[in-house]
Amino acid sequence: MRKRFAKWYVANFKNYTRHFNKTIFLLLLLILLLVVSIKYGDVKLSWSEIFSTFSGEGSSSTKFILFSLRFPRVFGGLLVGMSFGIGGYIFQKLLHNPLANPNVLGMTSVSSVAAMAVFLFFEASHLFMSAAAVVGSLLTVIIAFGLAKDGDHILQNRFILIGIGIQAMADALISYMMIKADPSDLSTLLQWLSGSLNQIETNQLLVLLIVFLIFSPVLAFLQRDFEQIMLGDEIAQSLGVDVNRIKVILYLISIIYTALATAITGPIAFICFLVGPITDRYFGKTAANFLPAALVGAILVLGADWIGQNVFPVRLPVGVLTGIVGAPVLLVTLINYAKGEIVND
Amino acid sequence: MIKAAQLTAENLRIGYGKRTVIDQLTIQIPANKISVLIGPNGCGKSTLIRALTRLIPLKEGTVYLNGNQLSSYNSKDIAKLISILPQMLSAPEDLTVYDLVCRGRYPYRSFFQPLSAEDHQQVEWALKKTQMVPLANRKVADLSGGQRQRAWLATILAQHTEIVFLDEPTTYLDIPFQLEILDLLKELNEREGTTIVIVLHELNLAARYADYLFAMKKGRIITTGSASEVITKKNLKRIFQLESEIITDPIYNRPLIIPKSSVHSERIQ
Numbered sequence: 226m227r228k229r230f231a232k233w234y235v236a237n238f239k240n241y242t243r244h245f246n247k248t249i250f251l252l253l254l255l256i257l258l259l260v261v262s263i264k265y266g267d268v269k270l271s272w273s274e275i276f277s278t279f280s281g282e283g284s285s286s287t288k289f290i291l292f293s294l295r296f297p298r299v300f301g302g303l304l305v306g307m308s309f310g311i312g313g314y315i316f317q318k319l320l321h322n323p324l325a326n327p328n329v330l331g332m333t334s335v336s337s338v339a340a341m342a343v344f345l346f347f348e349a350s351h352l353f354m355s356a357a358a359v360v361g362s363l364l365t366v367i368i369a370f371g372l373a374k375d376g377d378h379i380l381q382n383r384f385i386l387i388g389i390g391i392q393a394m395a396d397a398l399i400s401y402m403m404i405k406a407d408p409s410d411l412s413t414l415l416q417w418l419s420g421s422l423n424q425i426e427t428n429q430l431l432v433l434l435i436v437f438l439i440f441s442p443v444l445a446f447l448q449r450d451f452e453q454i455m456l457g458d459e460i461a462q463s464l465g466v467d468v469n470r471i472k473v474i475l476y477l478i479s480i481i482y483t484a485l486a487t488a489i490t491g492p493i494a495f496i497c498f499l500v501g502p503i504t505d506r507y508f509g510k511t512a513a514n515f516l517p518a519a520l521v522g523a524i525l526v527l528g529a530d531w532i533g534q535n536v537f538p539v540r541l542p543v544g545v546l547t548g549i550v551g552a553p554v555l556l557v558t559l560i561n562y563a564k565g566e567i568v569n570d
Numbered sequence: 571m572i573k574a575a576q577l578t579a580e581n582l583r584i585g586y587g588k589r590t591v592i593d594q595l596t597i598q599i600p601a602n603k604i605s606v607l608i609g610p611n612g613c614g615k616s617t618l619i620r621a622l623t624r625l626i627p628l629k630e631g632t633v634y635l636n637g638n639q640l641s642s643y644n645s646k647d648i649a650k651l652i653s654i655l656p657q658m659l660s661a662p663e664d665l666t667v668y669d670l671v672c673r674g675r676y677p678y679r680s681f682f683q684p685l686s687a688e689d690h691q692q693v694e695w696a697l698k699k700t701q702m703v704p705l706a707n708r709k710v711a712d713l714s715g716g717q718r719q720r721a722w723l724a725t726i727l728a729q730h731t732e733i734v735f736l737d738e739p740t741t742y743l744d745i746p747f748q749l750e751i752l753d754l755l756k757e758l759n760e761r762e763g764t765t766i767v768i769v770l771h772e773l774n775l776a777a778r779y780a781d782y783l784f785a786m787k788k789g790r791i792i793t794t795g796s797a798s799e800v801i802t803k804k805n806l807k808r809i810f811q812l813e814s815e816i817i818t819d820p821i822y823n824r825p826l827i828i829p830k831s832s833v834h835s836e837r838i839q
């Protein structure tokens with residue numbers, strides 16, 4: 226018996242180290258991306274320029290590049306990417322289905338409509354846009370759940386189809402608003418709608434940061450419950466998890482993360498969708514991989530943004546890049562789904 | 571032997587959505603006994619078990635645990651007294667058997683508490699009882715249907731409760747393993763006084779292992795009692811529309827059913 230204990234501990238320890246190493250790898254990759262994004266752009270900054278700007282010296286042009294352009298962009302991208310990552314991951318895992326994510330379900334589209342409407346018609350503040358995005362997303366989920374409910378059960382296929390329908394309606398509304406919009410607002414809107422880190426607002430970012438500080442410990446506390454729920458709702462309940470309560474909390478967290486992020490950058494195509502499958506692939510399907518999902522989200526956003534800004538002759542918003550990557554992945558997932566290779570329960 | 575927790579229910583109405591599956595059902599689970607629930611497919615056995623173990627909400631009526639309303643307990647406290655092996659379980663792909671069985675210790679652990687020595691002991695014991703020790707470090711996804719069933723059973727055993735519900739625990743098992751699992755449950759019942767409720771379709775095994783039988787049909791319990799009281803020609807006809815002969819099993823002294831195929835019974839008549 227002792228021997229088997231020991232064996233389990235060894236196996237478990239190996240697992241943990243492997244997991245830990247992979248997380249560290251992602252972290253290093255992310256740091257590399259941060260450094261590259263701060264150093265390289267239209268203008269390449271040397272280390273000495275960066276440090277001297279930090280210590281208050283430095284030219285006014287490097288000051289402008291660093292503090293007004295690159296830092297907001299990089300830290301905004303970091304925070305938004307992590308939010309999309311966690312938000313998407315939670316949804317996909319709770320519904321046991323990679324298609325069930327804020328992008329496909331129309332949550333990000335409705336958030337966009339709401340934020341846009343507030344911006345265009347009320348000329349309201351950016352914080353008000355964030356609030357509208359959260360409300361819009363929340364309504365989408367409530368309506369989709371409500372319509373897909375059959376007794377006490379959620380019919381998954383119906384839920385996803387309803388989400389796609391809501392998304393189509395939201396997109397129609399977006400087109401309508403574009404026509405109605407003042408021509409002077411159009412270019413900002415267009416950029417925002419394709420998902421871009423150009424217009425990051427510091428006060429919106431601050432709200433997201435505060436939300437992060439509050440939600441991170443909550444997620445740490447819910448980790449074990451989340452892992453039990455991944456065994457199946459019934460068995461988790463019978464093992465003593467308050468499944469419904471935990472799920473409501475997790476859905477709320479996911480909705481708030483993605484909606485706040487959407488209000489800042491606009492809907493970055495497929496970002497929530499991509500995170501789940503990538504995280505599952507490298508970290509397995511049975512642990513609550515909130516942190517890896519956040520890192521994957523941030524790496525995707527920052528990587529796609531840097532490539533979009535620097536590699537092509539024209540600047541491409543981050544959403545265009547993630548769209549190019551995401552669309553084929555979605556296609557493959559849909560085909561597998563139709564073949565029944567993705568089991569949902 | 572300890573006196574196991576008492577579970578009773580009064581005037582239950584249970585269903586899904588607007589549909590009522592079970593109405594006006596009152597039941598008392600015999601403490602420290604093995605009860606077996608029999609009945610045709612779709613008659614509501616799983617539904618009844620789910621309601622008795624708070625997996626689905628009641629439409630009407632009350633379930634009592636030790637005289638208190640079940641809904642007044644918190645989830646973890648119930649999970650220390652009642653465990654359930656549901657009928658259908660999906661495989662958690664990447665988990666090893668050992669890790670899966672550890673999940674059965676959830677109700678005994680607080681937020682960040684690691685597995686204690688006692689947790690490991692219970693897990694070991696459950697693995698040994700279900701003969702899963704040699705497979706402990708294998709991934710659940712790589713197991714056969716029967717092995718998977720035993721891994722789940724071990725998880726439930728590691729939960730170490732006074733009442734255990736099992737919904738068709740022998741479905742995927744070969745006959746020796748069916749007997750082994752039922753013997754294991756019997757031993758658990760005799761040694762520790764665990765109250766056991768099993769849904770079984772194998773009527774001859776039901777008759778052999780049950781201290782008490784509940785026969786259901788169309789959402790109602792239509793007859794209850796010892797094996798010899800419930801397993802009769804007349805009852806089987808009534809419950810399953812099954813023509814049969816009943817003899818007494820010469821070894822176990824319980825009723826033994828010889829079912830007649832419909833063609834055969836017509837010819838005899």
Ligand SMILES: Nc1ncnc2c1ncn2[C@@H]1O[C@H](COP(=O)(O)OP(=O)(O)OP(=O)(O)O)[C@@H](O)[C@H]1O
Pocket residue numbers: 376378586591609610611612613614615616617618657
């Ligand atoms: N999740 C559900 N949603 C809606 N209806 C359900 C659900 N589960 C069961 N039912 C219905 O309730 C009735 C009773 O089903 P239940 O699963 O309790 O039967 P059972 O006696 O366990 O059958 P079996 O022997 O096939 O397991 C059936 O008519 C079934 O269609």
Ligand SMILES: [Mg+2]
Pocket residue numbers: 615616617657737
């Ligand atoms: Mg059943």
